[in-house]
Amino acid sequence: MGMTMTQKILAAHAGLSSVSAGQLLLADVDRVLGNDITSPVAIRAFEALGAEQVYDRDKIVMVMDHFVPNKDIKAAEQCKMCRDFCSAQHVTHFYDAGKMGIEHALLPEQGLVTAGDLVIGADSHTCTYGALGAFSTGVGSTDMACGMATGKAWFKVPAAIRIVLHGSLRKYVSGKDVILHLIGQIGVDGALYRSLEFTGEGLHALSVSDRLCIANMAIEAGAKNGIFEVDDLTLAYLQSHGAAEPNIFAADADAEYEKTIEIDLAQIEPTVAFPHLPENTKTFDAIGKIPVDQVVIGSCTNGRLDDLRAAAEILAGRQCAEGVRVIVIPATQQVYLDAMAEGLLKIFVESGAVVSTPTCGPCLGGYMGILAKGERAITTTNRNFVGRMGHPESEVYLASPATAAASAVTGFITSPWEVMQ
Numbered sequence: 307m308g309m310t311m312t313q314k315i316l317a318a319h320a321g322l323s324s325v326s327a328g329q330l331l332l333a334d335v336d337r338v339l340g341n342d343i344t345s346p347v348a349i350r351a352f353e354a355l356g357a358e359q360v361y362d363r364d365k366i367v368m369v370m371d372h373f374v375p376n377k378d379i380k381a382a383e384q385c386k387m388c389r390d391f392c393s394a395q396h397v398t399h400f401y402d403a404g405k406m407g408i409e410h411a412l413l414p415e416q417g418l419v420t421a422g423d424l425v426i427g428a429d430s431h432t433c434t435y436g437a438l439g440a441f442s443t444g445v446g447s448t449d450m451a452c453g454m455a456t457g458k459a460w461f462k463v464p465a466a467i468r469i470v471l472h473g474s475l476r477k478y479v480s481g482k483d484v485i486l487h488l489i490g491q492i493g494v495d496g497a498l499y500r501s502l503e504f505t506g507e508g509l510h511a512l513s514v515s516d517r518l519c520i521a522n523m524a525i526e527a528g529a530k531n532g533i534f535e536v537d538d539l540t541l542a543y544l545q546s547h548g549a550a551e552p553n554i555f556a557a558d559a560d561a562e563y564e565k566t567i568e569i570d571l572a573q574i575e576p577t578v579a580f581p582h583l584p585e586n587t588k589t590f591d592a593i594g595k596i597p598v599d600q601v602v603i604g605s606c607t608n609g610r611l612d613d614l615r616a617a618a619e620i621l622a623g624r625q626c627a628e629g630v631r632v633i634v635i636p637a638t639q640q641v642y643l644d645a646m647a648e649g650l651l652k653i654f655v656e657s658g659a660v661v662s663t664p665t666c667g668p669c670l671g672g673y674m675g676i677l678a679k680g681e682r683a684i685t686t687t688n689r690n691f692v693g694r695m696g697h698p699e700s701e702v703y704l705a706s707p708a709t710a711a712a713s714a715v716t717g718f719i720t721s722p723w724e725v726m727q
Contacts, residue, residue: 308558310466311533312501315441315555319424327465327562335365337418338453339427341409341666342370346387348428351451360395361457367399367418368392369409372666374402377673407638407664410434410522410606415638420544421536422553426450426459431606431688433524436533437517439540439554443531464530466501467492468563471508473572478722480616481516482608482686482706485523486577488569490587498528500564503557505535508571514543515612522607523688526584576721578684579704582692590721596703600683601626601714602695603707604635604662605669608686611641613707618650620711620725621657627717632659633675639664659714671695677702684713
């Protein structure tokens with residue numbers, strides 16, 4: 307029996323000729339990632355192991371992004387622990403305030419991941435890098451500690467679900483709508499510990515930004531990872547960002563998949579996930595007039611330049627609705643600079659929005675946009691569990707940048723097709 311893309315990458319990194327679903331293996335890792343929330347726990351575990359030196363200072367990445375600039379004393383102390391550890395270990399890739407970005411936007415931008423890599427990160431959305439043909443997955447802080455010390459990690463080889471894409475997206479429909487559609491179809495546990503493997507002729511119709519968004523939210527369907535077949539768009543992106551030489555792993559023709567799901571991209575509509583699960587999706591034929599108090603455009607899911615362009619196109623020459631707080635968060639410093647150069651930040655500010663420094667901020671209920679009791683937000687982030695962005699009696703609706711921007715204009719959850727018709 308042949309192997310899937312994920313299985314081939316795991317086999318190569320474990321030094322095995324073949325692997326099968328359910329098999330346990332020890333594999334070499336190419337990157338070990340942590341942030342200011344998870345790294346302090348990993349550092350303490352690293353020290354408890356008796357480890358004195360990281361396995362490779364060039365392969366460890368720490369990004370201070372969740373509570374940076376520091377929101378309080380505890381956040382400052384956590385960042386200091388990371389800063390001191392990386393200084394003592396001479397870690398090459400340490401990103402602090404002024405140089406950092408949201409980790410899962412920053413690593414691809416900095417060329418730190420390439421096709422065929424095996425990446426672990428103490429953050430569940432580490433699965434983002436599957437967009438570039440890598441196997442990447444979230445792990446606990448203890449696994450991160452072991453990875454930093456040994457350069458290895460244990461895995462159970464996942465079974466796989468094949469997602470075959472056809473056609474092209476319509477105007478104002480994006481990768482966010484695609485992944486919300488898929489999660490709505492299979493549920494938040496529909497791919498539990500499976501690899502979601504994306505292929506098909508419709509792949510070429512998705513930008514790399516679309517793919518990064520989709521892979522990022524594979525975890526919201528319970529998946530171990532999401533991975534895209536490498537094509538010329540992938541290779542062009544990797545080359546333009548200075549990534550290492552790619553190692554391309556294509557699925558075998560006889561690879562075993564638990565099931566195959568066909569998606570016609572031309573049929574995807576602007577989609578919104580209602581509280582309190584990403585699977586609770588609706589299209590606008592089933593959405594009434596729902597007012598919002600806050601709009602957030604950003605995050606590791608949708609804070610890239612393409613996302614800001616989509617929002618700016620809708621907000622240009624328009625005003626945010628009275629009483630609606632609109633927060634725009636570029637995902638990295640480079641995205642911030644590029645958006646400034648293109649005049650996007652001017653559009654946002656003139657529309658009445660706030661533009662923040664890069665940060666995870668409100669996505670996890672951290673800061674820069676916490677919700678009060680009874681408030682409702684539409685956001686381009688990736689989770690809408692109870693209390694995710696603030697008070698447990700607040701509501702979070704997930705949507706694309708275009709839908710979020712359209713809702714900012716009207717003050718109600720609104721399709722971009724309605725605003726731009």
